[in-house]
Amino acid sequence: MVDYLIVGAGPAGLQLAYLLQRAGRDHLVLEGGPRAGTFFRTFPRHRRLISINKLHTGTDDPELNLRMDWNSLLSDDPALRFPNYSSSYFPAADDLTAYLEDFAVASGARIRYDTRVVEIARDGAADGGGFLVTDQHAHVERADRVIVATGVGTPYIPDVPGIETAENYATVSVEPEDFVDQRVLIIGKGNSAFETAANLIEHAAVIHVAGPSSIRMAWRSHFVGHLRAINNDFLDTYQLKSQNALLDGHVIRIVRDGPGYLVTFSFSRANEVTKDIPYDRVIVCTGFRFDADVFADGCRPDLVINDRFPALTSAWESTNVPDLYFAGTLMQARDYKVSTCGFIHGFRYGVRSLHRMLEQRYHGAAWPARTLPVRPGALMEAVIVRVNRTSALWQQFGVLCDVIVVDGDGHGEGGAGGGVARYLEEVPVDYVHDTDLSGGRLLFPITLEYGEGHDAVDPFDVDVARISQSEVANSHQGRYLHPVVRAFVGGEQVGEHHVTENLENEWDRPTHRGPLEAFFDQQLRAIGASVGAPA
Secondary structure: OEEEEEEOOOHHHHHHHHHHHHHOOOEEEEOOOOOOOOHHHOOOOOOEOOOOEOOOOOOOOHHHHOOOEOOOOOOOOOOOOHHHOOOOOOOEHHHHHHHHHHHHHHHOOOEEOOOOEEEEEEOOOOOOOOEEEEEOOOOEEEEEEEEEOOOOOEEOOOOOOOHHHOEEOOOOOOOHHHHOOOEEEEEOOOHHHHHHHHHHOOOOOEEEEEEOOOOOEHHHHOOOOOEOHHHOHHHHHHHOOOOEEEEEEEEEEEEEEOOEEEEEEEEHHHOOEEEEEEEOEEEEOOOEEOOOOOEOOOOOOOEEOOOOEEOEOOOOEEOOOOOEEEOHHHHHHHOOOOOOOOOHHHHHHHHHHHHHHHHHHHHOOOOOEEEEEOOHHHHHHHHHHHHOOOOHHHHOOOOEEEEEEEOOOOOOOOOOOOOEEEEEEEEEHHHHHHOOOOOOOEEEEEEEEOOOOHHHOOOOOOOOOOOOOOOHHHHHHOOOOEEEEEEEEOOEEEEEEEOOOOOOOOOOOHHHHHHHHHHHHHHHHHOOOOOOOOO
């Protein structure tokens, strides 16, 4: 029996194992492959990551540098930073696997390799209703709680007649010479589709990339999983008439036609007119899904988003299977295509928050916090210092928050204003409102967020109306990333303040400090707190 059994020794499993090992918790990691990071030994197929690795940032602050380092896991060892393994802005996938192998060893975590989990079931004999986890050798481990960190490794195949006859991104040849003078249809409009198309531009005769949805550019949506500039060369060849095209609509059916295919396509831009189009190759690049087949009856988690992800609470626990948690890219079920839980630079902080939840729930450890005097100036200063340095709120924008908790009415021992507040870091926003933190206290969640409607305008269009940065009264209209401080009493929002955005994300000027201090002063006085003299 172990307290924590982690399935998967990818980045998320290693991150959680590191934290459990450091806390002295009983744990075991089961990994199906012979080494850590099995998924990244195959994907991305063309072996270049789209997670940035910016070495030269102008600062030696390790926390600030994590804003530009999307591949490192969190640790206390400076040697365990990904920039020590690659100097490329878009590094090679093989550099990441080498890093993960070294991290696994250095973490001291208990990892059992070549152990593929084939079934996860409830342990009816256990007092707490734990789990039985069976591997391919019929060996069974018992665990009080299970954390699945396997990612989304199973190809997602849309329901299209004949699609089973097509090739898949996971297995198709990556040698461009295999496509000389061929007509190729690529189904999907994500990075895997355009990565594949870019690889074939110099050799294929015709390339069509097809899908029903509009392309969403990451530089506009700020979701890094949308189409990235590194993969969008194909769009240039399309608009400049180089025999390539983007097809907007639905693939109705795929039929083998001799050595090739005949694909029936319905065009959204032409009133759903259908046309049969011949191709030599059809490649399905429609993403991945979570494989729930290993769960036995009575232990199978509910699924969401076309059954591609497990349904999760704000604590990343299964909504229907107690003590079953999910870490890593599976966490994105809570912020799908909005923030960064689907990527290392996002979920590394989510995993740290999950570990704090586990410590709190099962070991009685309070969420780490520091105390502040209940004075507007002191609260303002704590927020300004934090938002100018944090990498967690920067990467997990709108998902993680810091929280200032003013207990009771703000009166009591310890502060010049007569009270003490607690400052908690990196709490999931939804978790704040789902727990006793919401209580009857005055809460100030602090987030970094893009403005409302930020993805509705072209950020490169100079004619788009913009707010004046000198007009603090209009700071709530800012579209770029900026700090937002909200006030809640008894679970209801009673105030909201947007710190004026800044080109270089340095929120430390009088136009940032003064209005924020005034906001805290107003909210504290509203509950009758003794706010004391200005800081």
